[in-house]
Amino acid sequence: MATIYDIETEADAGMDAALAALAREEPVAIPTETVYGLAADATSSYAISSIYEKKGRPRFNPLICHVSDLAMAEQYGEFDTMSRKLALAFWPGPLTLVVPLKPGSAIHPLATAGLSTVGLRVPAGFAGKLIARFGKPLAAPSANTSGRISPTSAIDVEDDLGQKLRVILDGGPTKVGVESTIVKSDETGVHLLRPGGLSVEDIERVIGGRVLRDVSQTAAIEAPGMLASHYAPDAKVRLNASRVSLGEALINFRGQSVVDADKAVALFDLSPSGNLREAAANLFSTLRAADRTGAFSIAIAPVPMTGLGEAINDRLMRAAAPRGK
Numbered sequence: 001m002a003t004i005y006d007i008e009t010e011a012d013a014g015m016d017a018a019l020a021a022l023a024r025e026e027p028v029a030i031p032t033e034t035v036y037g038l039a040a041d042a043t044s045s046y047a048i049s050s051i052y053e054k055k056g057r058p059r060f061n062p063l064i065c066h067v068s069d070l071a072m073a074e075q076y077g078e079f080d081t082m083s084r085k086l087a088l089a090f091w092p093g094p095l096t097l098v099v100p101l102k103p104g105s106a107i108h109p110l111a112t113a114g115l116s117t118v119g120l121r122v123p124a125g126f127a128g129k130l131i132a133r134f135g136k137p138l139a140a141p142s143a144n145t146s147g148r149i150s151p152t153s154a155i156d157v158e159d160d161l162g163q164k165l166r167v168i169l170d171g172g173p174t175k176v177g178v179e180s181t182i183v184k185s186d187e188t189g190v191h192l193l194r195p196g197g198l199s200v201e202d203i204e205r206v207i208g209g210r211v212l213r214d215v216s217q218t219a220a221i222e223a224p225g226m227l228a229s230h231y232a233p234d235a236k237v238r239l240n241a242s243r244v245s246l247g248e249a250l251i252n253f254r255g256q257s258v259v260d261a262d263k264a265v266a267l268f269d270l271s272p273s274g275n276l277r278e279a280a281a282n283l284f285s286t287l288r289a290a291d292r293t294g295a296f297s298i299a300i301a302p303v304p305m306t307g308l309g310e311a312i313n314d315r316l317m318r319a320a321a322p323r324g325k
């Protein structure tokens with residue numbers, strides 16, 4: 001059974017419990033500005049294996065390694081000018097940089113899935129302080145069972161993994177609400193590997209050019225040629241809905257007019273004012289709430305593709321992907 005520590009009111013007890021668990025090579029659930037992470041010592045094969053076991057993740061993907069600042073990141077990865085520029089502009093924050101592993105880096109190959117590169121990120125707030133105290137990078141995927149909806153509150157983590165963890169740090173609802181944006185810089189440019197909580201437009205303003213979207217880089221790492229089911233509620237998910245069918249719940253955006261909306265089992269709006277940051281922050285908690293209504297299907301109205309809309313649509317497409325069973 002997990003103990004939940006409120007990091008506002010029990011910061012010291014939470015810090016001590018988390019450090020003790022990490023030292024035992026045990027994963028702990030921690031808040032970040034994006035989603036809650038299941039964090040463990042990125043230099044320990046035992047600790048990394050435990051992350052996979054607790055998530056029930058069937059295969060080893062490369063994990064993002066979290067560090068406390070750019071100086072710590074440079075102990076493990078090699079930063080070119082552009083990667084350093086992005087780190088200086090956006091860390092701490094919802095940006096992961098994939099960079100070549102530094103020779104002799106202490107990060108365990110299980111965390112990088114044996115690749116010659118590593119995904120590094122500096123999370124904001126308490127997570128950064130925890131890493132600074134621990135002194136070693138933390139590998140941390142989202143703190144949910146593989147394939148399910150990512151957690152944006154400590155209660156979400158407890159509902160899903162509470163029986164398998166001893167320590168959950170509660171930092172309240174996450175501000176950004178979707179996972180970090182992942183990019184990789186090389187001699188050909190800055191490549192988008194995963195849309196996320198930092199918009200491509202914001203990155204382009206800093207690099208003074210375009211972010212390249214060549215899917216081949218991601219495809220090699222994720223399931224080739226298919227959109228893997230992920231972020232899946234129990235209910236079916238139906239995208240770009242312009243009408244509600246019998247027995248469906250509706251997730252709207254900016255109060256668009258949807259035929260038979262009044263007949264929905266339950267009605268949600270990711271952002272009545274049409275603010276995409278607000279919609280991203282509400283996305284996973286709204287999917288969970290819609291699922292709890294018991295509706296057999298969740299109809300989702302269109303969300304624009306600009307700014308954080310790209311990450312929102314990416315997660316929605318995965319939530320709607322065939323479940324393979």
Ligand code: TXA
Nearest residue numbers: 034036037062063064098117118119140141142179180
């Ligand atoms: O917001 C986030 O990024 C959250 C919070 C907890 O920080 N973390 C997260 O981590 O989503 P994770 O481990 O689930 O992200 C793993 C993904 C991989 O599926 C892959 O797409 C990418 O990060 N990745 C990691 N290392 C990589 C590498 N060396 N090369 C390419 N992609 C990599």
Ligand code: MG
Nearest residue numbers: 141142143150
């Ligand atoms: Mg995840």
